Amino acid sequence: MILHILQKELREKLLDLQFLTASLISIVLVVLTIVALAAIYRAQVADFHDRQMTQEDFIAHYGHLNRVGWMAQPIRPPSPYGYLVEGYHPEAGQENYLSNPMIVLFSGIDLIVIVTIIMSLFGILFSYHAVSGEREAGVLRLLLSAGAPRSTVVLGKYIGGCISLMLPFLIGLLAGVAGLALLPGVRLVPGDAAVLILLFIVSWIYISFFYGLGLYFSTRSANSSVSVLKSLFAWVVLVLILPNISPFLAQRVYQIPSKTKVDMEAWRIRDEERDKIVDTRAKELRAVKYADIASVLERISLKQIDEDLRRRMAGDETLKLRLAQYKKDWMDMVDEVNKEQLEKTRPLYEDLEQRSQHQEKLAKIFASVSPVGNYVFLATDLTESGIQADDAWNRQKEEYFTSMSPILMAIYNKALKQNPRLGVNDYIDLREFPRFVWREVPITERISECLWHLAVLCLLNVVILAASFFSIQYYDVR
């Protein structure tokens, strides 16, 4: 029986003019978006290589120890799946004075927009009358009187609808990817197939949910005009409202201090508080170890160095020695205080980091209540264009800066042996100096990190289908 219903659904959908129009639109949109994004991706790759070359060339001509960290800045390559998903756009943060402002007001179209907005709306459009429409036409009564169980009717409609909805998306995706192979500058590797297949499966699960949602409301309404309103209301809440308010809600529910506030507190500890401690300890040092030259030190600290004192300091070798000792002890003490104060600020930043992670996690949990949140995290993580990739970027950057210091010092010391007069501002050959190389997050790691989003999406599908099964049992087919 289910096969008959499935066949009927597929035949009806595939011959329906509205459905064919929608399919055509989605195919054209997917292909055009992939082609346009591929053009941007190629420009980004070219810009990335160009920037690397410029930096290399600069280091070759002006390399010196003092500003290596400033000139050898890590450059992030564009996401290898930039032709599909834009995700977290670096310029959206407007980190530079001359950043492109348009990105803030209008985000570009990509696969995420097509799937989350357009395909999900198609899902609703082609399911809201699945049951109520058949009731209105009298077909449902005939179907049930022919012995079809109610749950089979719903299951057949759900499977048939999901298959027919995914066909245009699959065709568009395949055509777009095939088109990429013809375009110069975009290289597809076998590993990409896994990402594309996963992305397709995730998209299918997402769109199926919305087909199921329309179906559910269809089983809850006597006529299609009410069913469409309810479905659209649910769609607006799930697609447009819930995911969009989640970061702001998390910000309100779990408040953390701003980075500036922590920076100011850290500055107070490292600067104002340090100066006071240095002052106290210097006094102690003078009282305990240098009581014999206390009056001289007092005058020096007050800058009352008159001719008499200058003569004394020049002629008295013992005083000179004591002053040198004091200077060394004082500098050791300041170094120690600096270290202590730095240690005091560390927990502030660790705490901020930890609380930021909690806040972000909470925002992600809030967003995951809606299928859109789950889909966005899945799609961006799979294509290395989301929060996970950004975390990896920040981590790798930090590792690079930490690891480069000893290597850099070794290169400098080697050069110093050859030229003992070499200063930190003098040219050194930095060809051996390791360059930053971005390491992609392995696909297994990417999948394992976002598995729970996939689980939530699957669960939402099961829930909506179960609700439809339950609802059809009490549906008045007359």
Added chain:
Amino acid sequence: MIRIIAKKEILEQVSSYRFAILSGMLLLIIGVSIFVSYGDFLARSENYTLNHPEPHSSNIMIRPTPFSLFAKGMDTFLGRMYYLKYSGIEVQGAEQSVDRLFSLFTQPDMLFIVRVLLSLIALLFTFDAITGEKEMGTLRLAAIAGGERMSLLAGKLTGRVLVVVIPFSFLFVAGALVVSLLAGIQVSADYWIRMAAFLAAADEYIVVFCAIGIFLSTMVHRSSSALALCLGVWVTFVFIVPESGMLLARVVSDVPPGERVEMQGRLATIRGIYEKIQREGDNGSPEGWRRLVAEARMANSQLIDSYAPKLERHVDITKDFERCSPAGCVTMVLTDLMGTGLFEERRFKNSVSSFFERNYDIISEVKNGELEEYRYPRAPVDEIFTSGALTDLFILACFGLLFIGGALYGFFRYDLR
């Protein structure tokens, strides 16, 4: 006649199920929007209080505007700290790591409600204006009773526009009133002028989408087809055209990313310092410093001179693409009116750049003296209108007229049977 039909439309719609559900949705969303946006505004205001520089400082920061509750636009970025240094102007990074999530999602502010939801609501109220009556047979009756097609259409349009405009206007005014009473919001005559301008532009946008809905209703004979068409047009105008416009503008214009420009500026500064030290040693003369500063300034100017026109061209091309859809127009006009749009961004950056130029010698310590006090009043409404908002409003009006004309044409040819 028009009045009677409009009255009938209003009464019919107000007592309908969809009016209850859509008005309820609007009320809920406006409430959530104000709650969420106010929290965000408070966080930014606190940051400003903690962070804002002294009056004669070389750092610049402007206060967040309460109008960002209605259209956040670029206010987060306008309210960041700008560090003016001899090597150029630097911008403070993000305040909280959750900011990254904001780029994946959109803030549900009043602009979002107008642009996305209100347009959908307008279409849902109008898609069956003609087809629904045809299906019920009342359209034929109205024609037999002597109703002219022109009057029928005008009455329907007026009635359905009012059904959307009145509840929204009421909720918007209530929302504006609530916001004006919140702590930290300073209210002046300017506040209410901007609110009135916002409401007027939003209502114009509603009229456009009501006209689209009625136009599409005259194109087909079944309400289900009209609904499918309306949703298709809604997705096209609200999502596909504005977001593709951005994509196309990026493909068409060859503007390099801001990161690249920043890198070139940084390398030019390092080269200047390096060459100075090679010439004069680490403790160079004031003359050497002056030369370094002059070189850094020239390198930065050249960089900006070569980049800024490209960026401006890119912005202009994007704006032209965006103007192909009412949603693009309304985004630009409402953000501009609230002082958080592209016009304000350009105006503010021009003001920062000119302050930087005027005070460069003092900032770079080539000259001793006190910096000017930086003041930045946001653009007044009249300036916003003359600078481009009127163009967007005019384009919106053209969209409205086009679809009203289309509806008239379609209805005159419509088979009432």
